[in-house]
Amino acid sequence: MKTPLYPIDIALREDLGAGDLTSEFFVAPNLRAHARIVANEAAIIAGAETAAEVFRRVDPATQVRIVAGDGTAVNPRDNVIEFDGTARALLTAERVALNFLQRLSGIATLTRKFVEAAASDHARIIDTRKTTPGLRALEKAAVIAGGGANHRFGLFDMVLVKDNHLAACAGWRDFANAIRRARGERPGVQIEVEADNLEQVRELLQIDGIDVILLDNMKPAQIREAVALGKGKTKFEASGGVTLKNIRQIAASGVDFISIGALTHSARAIDLSLEFTHVGA
């Protein structure tokens, strides 16, 4: 029950509609085949179990063997998943399975690059809520496969007060009361507040009950200064404008988390393809 299954069903319904016309006319129903999904470039795999499940949904009798599970680094021509089933079922499932696997592996691969570029034992590379509508759980698992960690899953499992929320509060006293009430009614939930400059950081450090301060779009020097101010009292997350070039400097600032929207909203799909290795009775 770990993989949320509804995206698979939706994707299959979207692609199949009233049936796979081509297989119906061009592929004999009982023709069997061996096939494999193979990498056409170096990548970190994510979504292997989801892709495997797509094939099982189309035909529960298909034999599926995952060769390179989530988090595995593959090289060009490496096998990722191997199949044995009817040619029809394999061809019908192919595109939907690859759509999941290529996208999720793209996220894992990009995450790995950021993790390696950060080169930090302390700072964790984390995702955001800037995920593809409908695929959040899968994409967050892909970030972990790439060596990153997960920020909140949604609006429901963490408090994150941003500038627009602050604008909606009637002053700091009102804000501090809200923090207290949130702490009281939802004691197990982490509270994070965004700061846009050092002045706001100082203000926030005087209020009890804040677990993490989000340093939004600050320069590495400012981030270093903010961390110095609050070290030990609260944790810090850096966010905004993080690239493979500047992440090492940001990580070196002592920040606890670096969140990167691009991990999920702008990763490039990995080139993977399904190849038949044997067709026939």
Add this chain to the structure above:
Amino acid sequence: MKTPLYPIDIALREDLGAGDLTSEFFVAPNLRAHARIVANEAAIIAGAETAAEVFRRVDPATQVRIVAGDGTAVNPRDNVIEFDGTARALLTAERVALNFLQRLSGIATLTRKFVEAAASDHARIIDTRKTTPGLRALEKAAVIAGGGANHRFGLFDMVLVKDNHLAACAGWRDFANAIRRARGERPGVQIEVEADNLEQVRELLQIDGIDVILLDNMKPAQIREAVALGKGKTKFEASGGVTLKNIRQIAASGVDFISIGALTHSARAIDLSLEFTHVGA
């Protein structure tokens, strides 16, 4: 009924779960706000109606005005959508709406670049089935917003015989029979067949009932030759390895369609944000 609505519901459920904790504690329920979605870079907009609908779903009383509809080119600081509603509803809807709008505008913007690079009155830039699971209809509309055209919507509305299908046929006679049967049972459906080299193109040109030949991963010179062979008898689609650099040459070959998977599987999200312009009673 044109926009398929289920992705909106799924995305909202995924993000909201048991509720928006932050707004609940930090934003008074009746506080009203004006806000706008603004572009932070030049782009072609797509998904404006979907983003607008996200806000209406969260609170049907929210006033939403689309300033830059699908297909519109925007510049940095241009308004895309304007809102008037409770601050809570706007904050709760923000991320999900932007997740749609940024991704879909990314697709439209990339499509426009390919269309302009092709610089052809004849060759149409078309998408593929390499779309995000669950978002196909929206992404295909984004391709049109960018000036492209749509290939088939799924396995159900067109026959597209690829190499793996051919491998599953017992020879050309078997294949020609299948074409005939497809034509007979589904006369309104277009039939396209993939060719990997000129020899296959010649073979296919001798079989009746093929509407389009897909030239897979061929060089521009080969494409030109293929088109010369079959002009008037069938249409041609070029596919594989198309870039902003080589598309002009491919378009000039006389091909009818150029399909590009990257339009939907690897577009970068456009930078858009929600700004409050007024908060208060």
Add this chain to the structure above:
Amino acid sequence: MKTPLYPIDIALREDLGAGDLTSEFFVAPNLRAHARIVANEAAIIAGAETAAEVFRRVDPATQVRIVAGDGTAVNPRDNVIEFDGTARALLTAERVALNFLQRLSGIATLTRKFVEAAASDHARIIDTRKTTPGLRALEKAAVIAGGGANHRFGLFDMVLVKDNHLAACAGWRDFANAIRRARGERPGVQIEVEADNLEQVRELLQIDGIDVILLDNMKPAQIREAVALGKGKTKFEASGGVTLKNIRQIAASGVDFISIGALTHSARAIDLSLEFTHVGA
């Protein structure tokens, strides 16, 4: 994944609600039975796989063997499907399975009659969108089982411009522009236009991009004349007022397709029943 399964689930939920009261009280849970669905009149079978699936849904352990698959002609007392399972599961599934099988076989049988009455190698007998709400894919498969072919599946996979659409266009130039735009944005989609008289046929023949002209409610003589006018440039579909008596004459006019709403909206259910051949341990 070929049969769309949701109608089965809906039909079972509708019939079972909170459970099969009669079986619960009158049939021991472990009592086993052999049974068969038998034809009580001559018919062409359609929906056999759907009926079989109903039984498997109610109890996946039920053994089901289809004796007369879709498209098979059966005579009175012929077996269609044979079962081995618990008596409870068979009795619970019986009515829903028969409701599908009787209706779909009715469609296949009526289609076969029209195909035989048309006695044409050229003209294809096709269905319409006048199908039972929720059962379109199954009913269109039944038409094929009867030897017919399928018109468009819905509003989404073909353009069909009817008189009411024409009334909504601002003249022929507007109309021709719309044809051109449809061709451009959806190149893989067939375009058909309705004509009510020969004058309209002539008008349409001067516009590029029309694949099929629908001759609505025309007499055989007019149909023949229309076909003569457009042969080679476009295809023709005859529609309206087609009966088993006049279809031969219509088919002889040279028309490519004859569409008949009655195939799906007014077919009579075939008389089929479930018989127990053995009950007991």
Add this chain to the structure above:
Amino acid sequence: MKTPLYPIDIALREDLGAGDLTSEFFVAPNLRAHARIVANEAAIIAGAETAAEVFRRVDPATQVRIVAGDGTAVNPRDNVIEFDGTARALLTAERVALNFLQRLSGIATLTRKFVEAAASDHARIIDTRKTTPGLRALEKAAVIAGGGANHRFGLFDMVLVKDNHLAACAGWRDFANAIRRARGERPGVQIEVEADNLEQVRELLQIDGIDVILLDNMKPAQIREAVALGKGKTKFEASGGVTLKNIRQIAASGVDFISIGALTHSARAIDLSLEFTHVGA
């Protein structure tokens, strides 16, 4: 909440898929129209509210006025429903709405014929579970619109012991015990038992707790004799082989109910159409 709405949603999704291509290209989005659904033959209307709702679903702003509600007799050229809305919305909803209305009116019309042919103050004409999968509630309402009455809605709201159930019981004592248990655990539920001959009727009349005896496929003379045997102790339903010719004789036998599967499984669709009465700004 009276009309079960899911069949409308399913039917619209099935027909619209990714959108109404024709209206999109050929009808301006803001063009308004007046239209009406008109009868092309005499009929009893059923499903008017469902058809109206289809139009409202496609566009909630459409004005819909039902002229001939369920149970109304209409003549050729009579209006059934009148509309005022955008031409697009009316054209998109047309086919789905008519598919419901034509089928349901067909059922009501056929029911009315049987009711009139029975010419009985006592015997009620009732339906069966031989309904279209997914449309049972709507079809049973159509039977009432035609002047008939409803048998059980499904397996859950009444006990109906048929020959196959009896075959599964280990003798009459077992059967009588099951009746007693059903009475005890579900006291509000009616119990009916099928009899195939007079001997079985006599047997059943000696068992307590049976509300109705179903006389299956008996001749009118036998039915009369059965009714005479049990009058006052139980009610009787005649079933099987009922036609417009013999129903009067069956009704005259004193039976309480006459059930007819053909009402729902073999009614012919009524000829109704949508006509535009005005198009334009």
Add this chain to the structure above:
Amino acid sequence: MKTPLYPIDIALREDLGAGDLTSEFFVAPNLRAHARIVANEAAIIAGAETAAEVFRRVDPATQVRIVAGDGTAVNPRDNVIEFDGTARALLTAERVALNFLQRLSGIATLTRKFVEAAASDHARIIDTRKTTPGLRALEKAAVIAGGGANHRFGLFDMVLVKDNHLAACAGWRDFANAIRRARGERPGVQIEVEADNLEQVRELLQIDGIDVILLDNMKPAQIREAVALGKGKTKFEASGGVTLKNIRQIAASGVDFISIGALTHSARAIDLSLEFTHVGA
């Protein structure tokens, strides 16, 4: 198909969301375990099959053996269900399964107490529609497991005219007409009417077509008098203010049914727990 399955799916989704974090981090995926659900107090079991199904849903490979099925009386330390599966699957399913089993066994246990306190061969203890939203079918099955019987399942399967409905009728003639119409259109449906005093009972006894009179909140003496008035003509249900103390007296009044809302709306959960009996390879 007897157990309505959607509450299981909903409950699992609600509890699992994006996954069982604890098992994921603390329990090796392949670790196997034996476990059992054990009673910590005396109880009547209900919901065993539902609880078993929860485990099977989480992992279809889990072996589940029901030791004490629905209706069984258990003592402290008795086993109810035994399991053999992966430790992860058992821990993930535990809480949801117990939530069903404890609640439903609470209902069965309370029902049994009322049945025993009534000490009547004649009066049946029945439930009401005061059930937990979403769990009605399961809770009504629990009442039967406890020895009670079921009142109507919903608004759809029985007519029950209450004081508010009477207030909405324009006098007794109007009311009698409505009874007649209900009888005519839905002959298989039972009709019950509420009476608040003896005068109303007398009024109702003069109207044909009433199957049961509901004596609402009457004293035992009044109930006895009402029963005496209508014995043989109609059945009687007592309702309101029924306790374990007064139920014997009410049952002795000759009433046919005693309905008790508390059976389902206020039963206490039974103390049951999952214990691991063996963990390891």
Add this chain to the structure above:
Amino acid sequence: MKTPLYPIDIALREDLGAGDLTSEFFVAPNLRAHARIVANEAAIIAGAETAAEVFRRVDPATQVRIVAGDGTAVNPRDNVIEFDGTARALLTAERVALNFLQRLSGIATLTRKFVEAAASDHARIIDTRKTTPGLRALEKAAVIAGGGANHRFGLFDMVLVKDNHLAACAGWRDFANAIRRARGERPGVQIEVEADNLEQVRELLQIDGIDVILLDNMKPAQIREAVALGKGKTKFEASGGVTLKNIRQIAASGVDFISIGALTHSARAIDLSLEFTHVGA
């Protein structure tokens, strides 16, 4: 979007099925009424918005005014919600709305009793996952309405390591590694571990990364000792065997949270009823 709406839809479908027979036959469709939900005993209200929404779902035109919102204390005969709508809509919605409101108010009322009995400024009364399947979000909101706080919402938003999880770990080192990994991959998630005795508490206090220790079924004296050992390093939750009698003593031990399953699994429904105050045109 705060109230999760699916339980309302499920509950209405479950109760209405194919329609409200009684209202259909006994209440004129246009008859209007004023009504109110009134308390028949003292209580804390919860679920008012959900109950109100039930009425709006049945008929969006119904006017609903919440008089006593969530968290309000009411006395016998106090109004909770007032309505103005058609008599039919009010009668159809009545039972489902009350089923929600009575149950949720029962939870709020019981919570309030525990909060008052604890008489502590420090210790928070919190709920568990022992909620009604399908109603968790509503029941947790009811706990807050009663003055309590919420423990985790499900398996997905917090780590809670229980005895069975510990039994599945291969020793303390394995366990400490798992804590570290959970911290790393899901930094925003709280980690709680169960201890059954003081020895385990001491063990846990030596491991980094534990936010809360759950003291399961310990005596108040032991709880006090545990708290003394770990004060400042971690928080403590007491659980198991908490009653209105002993909660004050437990709260006085210095524990941070007291969790009580009975709040949601064994609360008694509050007596509330719908009364018509005016019926007629």
